[in-house]
Amino acid sequence: MKLSQEAITYAGGNPLALKVLGSHLFGMGIEEWEGELEKLKGQSLKKIQDVLKISYDGLERDEKEIFLDIACFFEGKRRDCVERILEACGFHPKGAIHRLIKKSLISISHECIEVHDLLRQMGKDIIIEECKQPGGRSRLWNYEDIDHVFTTNTGTESVEAIVLDPYSTIDYFKPSPTAFTKMCKLRMLIVNYEDFEGQVPLPNNLEFLPQELRYLEWDYYPWTFWPSNFCPKNLVELQISSSKLRQLWNGDEHLENLISLDLFGSEDLIRIPDLPKTAPNLEVLKLSYCRSLTEIPSLQNLSKLTQLWLNGCCEVTYCPELPCSIKFLTLEGTGIEQLPSSIEHLTQLDHLPLEGCKRLVSIPSGISELKCLITLVLGECSNLTSLPESIKQVSKLESLDLNGCERLKRLPDLPSSLKTLSASKCTSLKSASTSFLLEDHARGFFNSKLLQFDNCFTLEDKKKVIEDVIETHLLGQDVGLCVVGGEVPERMRYKNKIGSSLSFELDLRHLIAFSFCAIFHIQDYVQQSFTCRVDFIDESGHRHRYDFSHSLFLTTIDLYHQICFSSEHMSLWLDNKKFESVDEKCFVEASFYSKERVEIIKCGIHPIYSRKRSRNEEHQDDEEHQPAFQRLEEEKDNNIKRRRINYEEK
Structure with missing residues (x-):
């Protein structure tokens, strides 16, 4: 107890200081406690940081370096991003960050690193105390200090890290050509x-960048070339987005440590070097929206490459051969006409976005080898006329986006794993196989499915598609459908000829679900939801209300282009919502509505029963010789008569 009181006294009553001191002393014996507290005697307790620094002093050398980087640069940043940068700098951050958390020097909130203001200031004070002149310090983060060092060429070999905060108050930023020479x-x-082209002119080029650089991130790099002598052999990650670079290197460099190269939005870039030769260990290559890039050398020998980003490279007409290590590939908006033959070897690929590849004419049959592929996006591939029969063998495919494929004429058999089929605005589509909907029945249904054929006016298989969906409903499978159509299907037991409501008498015994149908017309369509509000009215007149809702989620193309429905469309969906406290037989009043701008023209409901139901019960439901309201009123009158007779007998 005495030692605890001494610790509270030494912490000056400051909760943070007490927490840090407690974390430092945790797990020590009594003698160790006495020794650590003895060190504090005689020190000025007016400076809480003297107490806070105790935990810092107990760190290993690399742990101290990591804490200082975090305190000066990375407070509030995502933990995974910080770890990646620190790893690039040669540290082992995962274990170190765990130890910093344990010693209460940092904390994690929503996957981001947090450092208390006092601790962050302590870290910065440690750096400031290194040297009176900013150019002699190991870390620079303050804009005024960075500007002073860059414009006066007073940087020294002591400088290890510079981070120019984009949220600093900056009038202009003008590094001299020799700003980095001594660093x-x-x-x-x-x-x-960003504003390098603002108030002052820039020098023609930088004359020097240090070869010891391991992590280089420079958004809006303003020069067209690197310094002529820049060969960063230690560089691990290079991130130069929206730069003015026209080329990277001549190709004679050997960057064996480079694992990540990001040139996002470098619209003036016209060529990249032979990367298998220059950077043989590259793992991530991001060339998104390099709009002047016309050719990419073969990447097949980059055996460690896992990510390739080429989206928005509109002048690239040929996709290079790829290594089998690729796990992520995006080719959206490129000018490619076909996929490389090596595509069939990308067995780890789970997502393949090809949206907006307007010159793409075919998909190779080798796509069947992509056993891990979950999502295939082909929206707005306006020259695509067909899919290979082998697509049925893509056994894990769950989402297929064909929106806006205006020349697509037929859909072959698709894998039973498919959950979402989006074929909006396929205006030439005539044939579409939906047999995959029924193939899961033997194994049981576990997932809902959604089919979208809106604005597919030439679809000749429409009736078969509707029948397949209703058949899955009868089997209890949740399948949603949107298709051109102006009539409620004949198989719907209860339907009207016009309007958004209907009523009928219903036997609830063995009922497991409802199949709903809405015929609608709509002016604009981003996301459409329908609700059928059902009132179950029992013999005593009590109402039990339930809402059965369904949403159609359209893809990116629809969100951008605001597809409009130019004719009546049909929406089918199933709902197996459980409801209680309702009599076995009741009267139903149902009304369909939507919160969006939509007119519901006709509607229908079909009750779905379990197999336990007898044929006699089914036959009784089919007897509709009397109007529903009339039968309900007659039953009420009979009930009243029975109650009156029972009362008189008493």
């Missing part, structure tokens, strides 16, 4: 500043 030990450089 030969600079390992990390992050410059997030």
Whole structure:
């Protein structure tokens, strides 16, 4: 107890200081406690940071370096991003960050690193105390200090890391051509500043960048070339988005440590080097929206490459051969006409976006080898006329997007794993196989499915598609459908000829679900939801109300282009919502509505029963010789007469 009181006294009553001190002393014996507290005697308790620094002093060397980087640069940043940058700098951050958390020097909230203001200031004070002049300090984060060092060329080999905060108050940023000449030990450089073409002219080019750089991130890099002598052999990650670069290197460099290269939005880039030769260990290559790039050398020998981003490279007409290590590939908006033959070897690929590849004419049959593929996006591939029969063998495919494939004429058999089929605005589509809907029945249904054929006016298989969906409903499978159509299907037991409501008498015994149908017309369509509000009215006149809702989620193309329905469409869906406290037989009043701008023209409901139901019960439901309201009123009158007779007998 005495030692605990001493610890509270030494912490000056400050909760944070007490927490840090407690974390430092945790797990120590009494003698160790006495020794640590003895160190504090005689120190000024006015400076709480003297107490806070105790935990810092107990860290290993690399742990101290990591804490200082976090305190100066990375408070509030995502933990995974910080770990990636620190790994690039040669540290082992995962274990170190765990130890910093344990010693209460940092904390994690919503996957982001947090550092208390006092601890962050302590870390910055440690750096400031290194040298009176900013150019002699290991880390620079303050804009005024960075500007002073860059414009006066006072940087030294002590500078290890520079981060220019994009949220700093900056009038302009003008590094001199020789700003980095003396910073030969600079390992990390992050410059997030856009307005390089603002108030002052820039020098023609930088004359020097340190070869010791391991992590280089420079958004809006303003020059067309690197310094002529820049060969960053230690570089691990290079992120130069929206730059003015026209080319990277001549191709003679050997960057064996480079694992990530990001040139997003570098619209002036016209060529990249032979990367298997220059950077043989590359794992991530991002060339998104490099609009002037016309050709990409073969990447097949990059055996560690897992991610390739080419989306928005509209002038690239040929996709390079790819290594089998690829796990992520995006080719949206490119000018490619076909996929490379090596596509069949990408057995780890789970997502393949090809949206907006307007020159793409075919998909190779080898796509059947993509056993891990879950999502295939072909929206707005306006020259695509068919899919290979082998697509049925893509056994894990769950989502197929064909929206806006205006020349697509037929859909072959699809894998039974498919959950979402989006074929909006396929205006030439005539044939579509939906047999995959019924193939899961033997194994049982576990997932809902959604089919969208809106604005497919030439679909000749429409009746078969509707029948297949209703058949799955009868089997208890949740399948939603949107298709051109102006009539409620004949198989719907209860339907009207016009309007958004209907009423009928219903036997609830063995009822397991309802199949709903809405015929509608709509002016604009981003996301459409329908609700059928059902009132179950029992013999005593009590109402039991339930809402059965269904949503159609359209794809990106629809959100951008605001597809309009130019004719009546049909929406079918199933709902197996459980309801209680309702008599076995009741009267039903149902009304369909939508919160969006939609007119419901006709509607229908079909009750679905379990197999336990007898044929006699089915036959009784089919007897509709009397109007429903009349039968309900007659039953009420009979009930009243029976109650009156029972009362008189008493």
